[in-house]
Amino acid sequence: MEKAIDRRLRRAGVLVLIGLGFEAASLFWNPPFSFFLFIIGSGLFVVLGILVFLYSLVSRGESAAADADAAGEGLRQAQGASLKP
Amino acid sequence: MIGPLSLLIAMIAVAAVLCLLLIFRPAITVSRGGKMLAFVSLFVFPVLCLTMGASEHMEYSKSTAFCLKCHVMEDYGKSLHIDDASFLPAAHYQNNRVPRGQACYTCHTDYTMFGTMSAKLRGLKHVYVQTLGKIPDKLALYTPYNNRECLHCHGGARSFEEGAIHNLEPDRIAKIKSNELSCLSSGCHESVHNIAGLKEAKFWEEVKSNGEGN
Secondary structure, three states, rough: OOOOOHHHHHHHHHHHHHHHHHHHHHHOOOOOOOHHHHHHHHHHHHHHHHHHHHHHHHHHHHHHHHHHHHHHHHHHHHHHHHHHO | OOOHHHHHHHHHHHHHHHHHHHHHOHHHHHOOHHHHHHHHHHHHHHHHHHHHHHHHHHHOOOHHHHHOOOOOHHHHHHOEEEEOOOHHHHHHHHOOOOOHHHHHHHHHOOOOHHHHHHHHHHHHHHHHHHHOOOOOOOOOOOOOOOOHHHHHHHHHHHHHHOOOOOOOOOOOOHHOOOOOOOOOOOOOOOOOOHHHHHHHOEEEEOOOOOOOOO
């Protein structure tokens, strides 16, 4: 079962990767507009990715509790199923 | 020698690989080393890439090639090659009095505390107008050209301080230095880009140099 923090890390990774893609495109494609592509495309996605990553760090307590609840619920369901005749 | 652009591309590639690793294997962050890897991949490298990318774009925006990428600047680029020493931009460009790679920026930036920043902001506005706005029929400077930009290089130079015309009147030099009398005044250095006269002008063919005396 995937943990909440793993999902957030994936999302952060995807956002940063998209931002890096925009940055590489803006460096190879050189009309004056490429600077706006860098700021809006790359800057926005990379900053969002960093924020999602930082949020995943500070929300570890909440996600650990959510993961524990989900694991406990799964265990109860498994025990309930095993006790049925 | 690896240039800054090559280094930046390499950094982006490394950052992308690290991001892919975290996307496909987020569970590696369970260990201490994995946590450090996540921090480097999702914070340190992206911040470095953004900073270096911004610097690279800033440097490129100073180049003559960047300025001349807009169609509206085509005639101004041609005026740098006018074969007439009385035309200021042409004389400066052809004799390497300004770096050819940053010819436009050298003269059209204010040499004050926020000079480079205000030049950049004006440039952003120009890109916006070029892309989304309406380009005016006649281009003009926002404010009259300040002598400060000329005196940044020519101030203190013997040819300026001891020039016969500059010392024709006792207070002429003082008026020039205080911007009371423009360097571009009629009868002085008034020939600038001369866009209107380009059709009749003769042009100098630029000799490409590799910067090493060849």
